[in-house]
Amino acid sequence: MIPETKKFELEVGGKTITVETGKYAQSTNGSVTVRCGDTMLFVHCVVSKEPRVGIDFFPLLIDYEERMSAIGRIPGGYNRSEGKSSDKAILISRLIDRPIRPLFPKGYRNDIQIVAQLFSYDQQNQPDTLAMLGASCALMLSGAPFEGPIGAVRVGRDADGNLIANPTHQQADKSDLDIVVAGTHDSVIMVEAGCKFVTEDDIMNAVEFAQVEIRKQCDAQVEFAKNCGVVKEEFVNPYDTTEIKNIIEETAHDMIFDAYHNFDRTYRQEKLEEAKKLVKEKIEALPEDHPIKTMITETGVDFVAEEFKAAEKHIMRAMILDEGVRADGRKPNEVRPIWCEVGVIPRAHGSAVFTRGQTQVLSVATLAGPGMKQELDGVDPQTEKTYMHKYIFPGFSVGEVKPLRGPGRREVGHGALAERANIPALPSQEEFGYTIRVTSDVLESNGSTSMASTCGSSMALMNAGVPVKCMIGGVAMGMIKEEGREPVVLTDIQGIEDFLGDMDFKVTGNDEGITALQMDMKAKGIPNETLRKALAQAKEGRLHILAKMREVITEPGPLSPYAPSITTMTIPVEDIGTVIGPGGKQIRAIIDASGAEIDIQDSGVVTITSNDQEGAQIAERMIKELTFKPLPGMVVKGKVVRIIPIGAFVELAPGKDGMVHISQVCNERIDKIEPHLNIGDEVVVKVIKIDDKGRVNLTIKGVSEEEKAQFN
Numbered sequence: 265m266i267p268e269t270k271k272f273e274l275e276v277g278g279k280t281i282t283v284e285t286g287k288y289a290q291s292t293n294g295s296v297t298v299r300c301g302d303t304m305l306f307v308h309c310v311v312s313k314e315p316r317v318g319i320d321f322f323p324l325l326i327d328y329e330e331r332m333s334a335i336g337r338i339p340g341g342y343n344r345s346e347g348k349s350s351d352k353a354i355l356i357s358r359l360i361d362r363p364i365r366p367l368f369p370k371g372y373r374n375d376i377q378i379v380a381q382l383f384s385y386d387q388q389n390q391p392d393t394l395a396m397l398g399a400s401c402a403l404m405l406s407g408a409p410f411e412g413p414i415g416a417v418r419v420g421r422d423a424d425g426n427l428i429a430n431p432t433h434q435q436a437d438k439s440d441l442d443i444v445v446a447g448t449h450d451s452v453i454m455v456e457a458g459c460k461f462v463t464e465d466d467i468m469n470a471v472e473f474a475q476v477e478i479r480k481q482c483d484a485q486v487e488f489a490k491n492c493g494v495v496k497e498e499f500v501n502p503y504d505t506t507e508i509k510n511i512i513e514e515t516a517h518d519m520i521f522d523a524y525h526n527f528d529r530t531y532r533q534e535k536l537e538e539a540k541k542l543v544k545e546k547i548e549a550l551p552e553d554h555p556i557k558t559m560i561t562e563t564g565v566d567f568v569a570e571e572f573k574a575a576e577k578h579i580m581r582a583m584i585l586d587e588g589v590r591a592d593g594r595k596p597n598e599v600r601p602i603w604c605e606v607g608v609i610p611r612a613h614g615s616a617v618f619t620r621g622q623t624q625v626l627s628v629a630t631l632a633g634p635g636m637k638q639e640l641d642g643v644d645p646q647t648e649k650t651y652m653h654k655y656i657f658p659g660f661s662v663g664e665v666k667p668l669r670g671p672g673r674r675e676v677g678h679g680a681l682a683e684r685a686n687i688p689a690l691p692s693q694e695e696f697g698y699t700i701r702v703t704s705d706v707l708e709s710n711g712s713t714s715m716a717s718t719c720g721s722s723m724a725l726m727n728a729g730v731p732v733k734c735m736i737g738g739v740a741m742g743m744i745k746e747e748g749r750e751p752v753v754l755t756d757i758q759g760i761e762d763f764l765g766d767m768d769f770k771v772t773g774n775d776e777g778i779t780a781l782q783m784d785m786k787a788k789g790i791p792n793e794t795l796r797k798a799l800a801q802a803k804e805g806r807l808h809i810l811a812k813m814r815e816v817i818t819e820p821g822p823l824s825p826y827a828p829s830i831t832t833m834t835i836p837v838e839d840i841g842t843v844i845g846p847g848g849k850q851i852r853a854i855i856d857a858s859g860a861e862i863d864i865q866d867s868g869v870v871t872i873t874s875n876d877q878e879g880a881q882i883a884e885r886m887i888k889e890l891t892f893k894p895l896p897g898m899v900v901k902g903k904v905v906r907i908i909p910i911g912a913f914v915e916l917a918p919g920k921d922g923m924v925h926i927s928q929v930c931n932e933r934i935d936k937i938e939p940h941l942n943i944g945d946e947v948v949v950k951v952i953k954i955d956d957k958g959r960v961n962l963t964i965k966g967v968s969e970e971e972k973a974q975f976n
Contacts, residue, residue, distance in 0.1 A: 602619065831880045
């Protein structure tokens with residue numbers, strides 16, 4: 265017997281989204297099916313019954329999974345099974361996580377896992393915002409103390425400037441604006457955007473447009489949960505830390521105040537460590553049966569460290585709100601000192617170092633032929649990438665001992681943001697046929713390394729000789745917000761302002777427009793007027809940073825001498841098989857002889873990539889010989905390969921001969937070919953005609969002196 269189901273429908277951008285529950289995965293705390301067109305996801309939520317012991321964070325785990333069967337394909341690879349998550353899947357997992365995480369009460373430590381599974385994909389209706397909506401719905405049904413719901417919508421723009429909610433892939437590809445907005449009924453919590461030099465007003469118009477759709481989604485979810493009879497858990501933090509707060513206030517307040525009012529970072533760290541030590545000694549001196557010690561022992565949570573950090577947060581924020589001074593002495597709109605250099609790595613094709621305060625990134629650009637493009641084995645319509653950016657964050661950049669491993673979700677997200685920021689400035693493949701890879705190694709970190717990577721990548725590309733349209737810079741913004749007070753927007757936040765602040769807002773672009781944007785809130789939303797102010801202040805900061813970058817490089821340099829050369833030629837489509845040969849035998853022979861990389865497109869465009877010009881010339885000559893087709897009037901230099909009484913055969917290309925009749929050798933009449941022509945002689949000939957049997961008739965005497973001169 266099929267169980268009873270409940271569902272709701274809403275229209276977003278002229279398309280119907282259906283959310284249904286009650287049929288599948290009934291062992292979960294909340295499970296929904298989300299469908300738009302033929303894109304369908306199952307989204308499940310499980311909440312642990314008890315809080316996890318010994319942790320000082322909210323254990324939220326988000327997993328977004330793609331099934332290749334969703335587009336009717338079997339995965340590639342040896343095992344023919346889905347392997348580790350693709351970068352796109354990781355980015356969507358982060359997209360779901362970021363607006364949900366701030367909406368849980370302080371002290372809530374029950375494990376929550378949300379699994380979003382894409383089982384059907386029509387490659388038109390994009391699944392990420394549907395997964396975000398599904399995650400919110402599943403949480404609402406779970407009864408967890410989730411302070412949502414949230415809604416999520418992607419916004420694009422058509423050729424006439426009209427905004428589109430949840431555009432299809434095809435519509436998004438044509439748009440100069442691709443922005444995902446998530447928020448509650450009243451405010452925005454997260455924004456993620458890739459743009460083609462749009463203005464701050466364009467961004468705000470898109471956000472306000474999205475909020476209308478988000479409110480519809482939130483209202484529908486509240487009604488849906490009510491119809492399903494959900495009773496939400498009322499969470500009250502069971503642990504009273506008031507006495508710990510009082511001990512910190514009495515013992516360490518003045519020391520913390522002094523630490524933050526001395527603008528030397530080392531002094532601040534040492535003073536805070538001294539204050540922590542005094543507090544710990546005070547706690548340790550308490551009787552063993554004291555409630556504070558009992559609470560810490562039972563839970564395994566370091567409440568002392570939590571409350572000490574809260575005291576730091578209060579003092580740091582009060583400095584900004586009351587005194588207009590930040591932890592390093594800057595005003596809210598000031599950028600830290602910047603210095604840059606380019607060409608620092610001798611044999612790299614392009615390199616740059618971007619240093620801003622105590623944040624430093626080395627970006628290195630490498631150029632290769634189109635054969636080195638990245639092939640994507642996923643469900644997304646995009647199947648390849650010719651520009652790649654890799655972000656690397658080692659432990660030593662923050663003075664920690666940490667094993668070097670592959671990129672985690674944070675590294676993937678930061679790398680993708682810097683990649684997206686620079687893409688609009690890149691030349692097209694027709695203009696510049698190289699595959700480009702940039703690696704950004706973080707050498708020191710205190711503040712936004714993704715924005716430093718954006719700046720470093722732009723300079724490294726210019727140093728490599730990539731003809732970018734413009735320079736791209738980026739800046740990270742923050743915010744301090746207190747009830748009843750005007751929020752303060754901070755330009756170029758450092759690590760402590762990110763950690764103890766209410767917003768991490770990154771904006772990239774050139775002098776005129778924005779290319780990428782990412783905003784995450786730690787508070788429960790941001791008013792639109794504050795967002796507008798942050799965008800305007802970010803532009804001021806971005807222009808300042810771009811000016812500093814231009815002190816070392818202003819335009820793309822010449823192509824690096826160590827970069828491979830690229831030669832492009834076009835062959836008839838019907839000759840592609842000839843060049844490749846049976847089983848690829850012929851193309852391998854060309855590669856072995858020339859040392860070049862050869863890429864042949866279905867259109868007949870052949871790209872030859874070689875580290876030396878001679879290799880490129882060899883490959884080009886061999887391909888021309890294989891595809892050679894004589895035409896009447898063509899002048900060719902060939903070699904005499906056979907002589908018969910009535911003429912001589914001249915090899916025009918390997919396996920392709922033509923005959924010079926004895927009457928076409930000299931202007932005067934001759935009775936014998938020799939000694940006028942001998943086997944092995946190189947001669948310039950002209951094609952007279954090609955008969956109906958494909959035989960090529962040539963002339964030597966009909967070649968003018970000007971035509972001969974081109975072969976000298």
